[in-house]
Amino acid sequence: MARRTIPPISIVRHPIYNMLLPVPVVCFIAALLTDWTYLASNGNRQWVNFSTWLLAAGLVFGAVSILVLMVDLIRGVAANRGLGWATFLLLLAAWIVEFINSLVHARDGWTAVAGAGLVLSIVGALLIAIAGWLSRDALELVP
Amino acid sequence: MMRQLAISAALLVLAGCRNSQASIDPLEQTGPKPVLPEPTEGLIAAVGVPQVVGWKQGETPTVPSGFRIEAMATGLSNPRTVYPLPNGDILVVEGKRVGSEPVDRPKDPVRRFIMSLAHGGGGAKSSGPAAGPPQRITLLRDANGDGKVELKSILVDHLNSPFGIAVVGNELYVANTDAVLRYPFTSGQTAISSPPQRVVELPGGLIDHHWTKSLTASPDGSKLYAGVGSNSNVQERGPEAETNRAAVWEIDPRTGAYRVFASGLRNPNGLTFYPGSNTLWTVVNERDEIGPNLVPDYMTSVRPGGFYGWPYSYYGQHVDKRVRPQRPDLVAKAIPPDYALSSHVAALGLAFYTGSSFPAGFRGGAFVGEHGSWNRTAYNGYRVVFIRFAGGRPVGKPMNFVVGFIGPDGKARGRPVGVAVDRTGALIIADDVGNTVWRVSYSGDAKAR
Numbered sequence: 001m002a003r004r005t006i007p008p009i010s011i012v013r014h015p016i017y018n019m020l021l022p023v024p025v026v027c028f029i030a031a032l033l034t035d036w037t038y039l040a041s042n043g044n045r046q047w048v049n050f051s052t053w054l055l056a057a058g059l060v061f062g063a064v065s066i067l068v069l070m071v072d073l074i075r076g077v078a079a080n081r082g083l084g085w086a087t088f089l090l091l092l093a094a095w096i097v098e099f100i101n102s103l104v105h106a107r108d109g110w111t112a113v114a115g116a117g118l119v120l121s122i123v124g125a126l127l128i129a130i131a132g133w134l135s136r137d138a139l140e141l142v143p
Numbered sequence: 144m145m146r147q148l149a150i151s152a153a154l155l156v157l158a159g160c161r162n163s164q165a166s167i168d169p170l171e172q173t174g175p176k177p178v179l180p181e182p183t184e185g186l187i188a189a190v191g192v193p194q195v196v197g198w199k200q201g202e203t204p205t206v207p208s209g210f211r212i213e214a215m216a217t218g219l220s221n222p223r224t225v226y227p228l229p230n231g232d233i234l235v236v237e238g239k240r241v242g243s244e245p246v247d248r249p250k251d252p253v254r255r256f257i258m259s260l261a262h263g264g265g266g267a268k269s270s271g272p273a274a275g276p277p278q279r280i281t282l283l284r285d286a287n288g289d290g291k292v293e294l295k296s297i298l299v300d301h302l303n304s305p306f307g308i309a310v311v312g313n314e315l316y317v318a319n320t321d322a323v324l325r326y327p328f329t330s331g332q333t334a335i336s337s338p339p340q341r342v343v344e345l346p347g348g349l350i351d352h353h354w355t356k357s358l359t360a361s362p363d364g365s366k367l368y369a370g371v372g373s374n375s376n377v378q379e380r381g382p383e384a385e386t387n388r389a390a391v392w393e394i395d396p397r398t399g400a401y402r403v404f405a406s407g408l409r410n411p412n413g414l415t416f417y418p419g420s421n422t423l424w425t426v427v428n429e430r431d432e433i434g435p436n437l438v439p440d441y442m443t444s445v446r447p448g449g450f451y452g453w454p455y456s457y458y459g460q461h462v463d464k465r466v467r468p469q470r471p472d473l474v475a476k477a478i479p480p481d482y483a484l485s486s487h488v489a490a491l492g493l494a495f496y497t498g499s500s501f502p503a504g505f506r507g508g509a510f511v512g513e514h515g516s517w518n519r520t521a522y523n524g525y526r527v528v529f530i531r532f533a534g535g536r537p538v539g540k541p542m543n544f545v546v547g548f549i550g551p552d553g554k555a556r557g558r559p560v561g562v563a564v565d566r567t568g569a570l571i572i573a574d575d576v577g578n579t580v581w582r583v584s585y586s587g588d589a590k591a592r
Contacts, residue, residue, distance in 0.1 A: 042467055042468050043466075043467025043468060045379060045380075045381050049247055049248055052248045052249055052250070053248070053249065055249075056249040100186060102249070103186040103187055104186065106187075106248070106249070106250040107184050107432065107465065108375070108376045108377050108379040108432055108465055109377055109378065109379050109465030109466055109467065110464060110465050110466065110467045111184055111464060111465050112465075
């Protein structure tokens with residue numbers, strides 16, 4: 001990989017994007033699992049409550065990681081600009097899908113998940129998984 | 144996250160929100176057979192809460208021609224229930240919910256914030272170091288029946304979010320949010336110093352979502368009936384939180400023994416026996432968040448042992464698919480209520496007209512205090528309606544009797560709660576947001592209905 005000259009936004013030379021991104025990846029995928037469990041349990045509400053908090057945490061950390069990535073990309077940090085922006089768009093798409101999903105999940109009871117909620121959780125989890133998989137190359141990391 | 148949600152909710156309020164059931168006139172949702180559209184769940188539940196500005200000096204709600212409305216008492220603190228006594232005294236229950244529900248979901252604080260908008264500050268916020276709103280019963284004395292209060296006195300203080308009261312013989316029963324209390328009380332007394340006896344514990348607890356416990360006594364005074372509202376919208380706090388809730392309790396005041404008299408009533412208030420009968424009536428706040436025109440609140444007679452649907456269904460067998468596990472066995476026996484009042488009006492007060500100073504058409508009819516909607520963008524309720532009765536059953540459409548709680552600027556002056564008829568036949572109204580008790584009398588110069 002090409003040597004990079006501009007360092008990404010970092011704390012003590014460790015890029016913070018790499019610290020932030022795993023949170024939405026884990027939360028959005030976990031929310032899909034807790035959604036599934038909610039439906040499988042025929043409405044044991046603790047599982048949908050887990051989903052709502054996972055979505056909330058994923059959205060907060062996701063928003064920050066998207067912003068950091070965007071600033072890094074604009075500053076020209078990425079070794080591969082195309083891949084960098086593709087990751088950015090996937091993250092943004094996942095965030096929008098999961099934001100809408102959090103509104104659906106705010107419904108009272110079964111319809112918070114059954115139907116639109118589950119579909120959005122699947123789409124959001126897929127998008128964030130692909131984004132996470134691509135992001136190794138989005139910013140070239142200092143080893 | 145919370146802030147984002149709150150902001151988008153606020154934006155949607157401003158934008159007027161999506162409204163796929165908008166074509167239904169609220170009047171089509173009144174009476175025994177309301178129009179019930181298909182449920183719709185938007186991304187954000189439609190929210191519309193008016194800004195609270197209070198009543199300016201001399202400003203009043205409006206009443207039909209021939210009637211007169213005047214403030215009996217102002218500067219109260221969240222008056223919820225009015226209870227006229229035969230000697231002309233009027234007991235006013237002032238109370239407020241304290242504490243807040245535990246947060247289960249990110250939605251909960253957002254919802255709480257929106258609700259708080261509609262209540263404004265209102266009344267004395269805190270009195271002295273022992274902060275907290277007044278929780279008391281104030282006595283208003285109008286000995287000559289002219290609607291002017293000669294004496295205002297605190298009858299009982301330091302209650303716990305009281306709402307319902309009933310006087311039986313020489314006893315005053317008070318329904319706090321967590322218990323029914325009994326005080327010795329003689330007509331004419333202006334302060335009670337004796338400590339209360341606890342008749343029975345009521346479901347209060349940490350959540351206490353619908354906290355107002357309505358109370359009435361059977362005509363012979365042998366039983367008390369308490370309305371205990373649900374702990375959630377549609378059981379989203381779990382079935383355990385709903386034990387003995389969404390029900391009317393029948394209580395033996397001597398022993399404290401109780402049984403669930405009727406159930407499936409989401410938030411029953413205004414418990415009152417129909418005059419001259421042993422039939423108990425109530426007004427019930429139905430569920431939210433399935434559209435601006437679902438589910439209509441209602442007024443109904445309460446059958447012993449009756450199940451009225453909540454949370455599994457509404458208006459008989461209309462299943463609410465948000466509730467799991469479903470209970471087809473209970474849905475099958477759900478009783479449709481007698482009379483719909485239209486959606487989200489938040490009916491909290493009910494009084495039958497037992498006086499004789501209003502025109503003949505009013506006798507035996509029902510006044511209903513409608514606190515007003517939050518779960519629709521076009522306000523509904525915020526008024527006192529009158530429903531005519533014939534043969535002990537409601538007939539016809541409701542008539543807007545006292546209106547103008549929301550001004551022409553769309554801001555709320557007040558919100559009606561409890562209603563009652565005093566010994567002169569005047570209608571007394573508790574206005575918890577306007578912190579006023581109103582009195583409507585008939586001046587007799589207009590044609591009777």
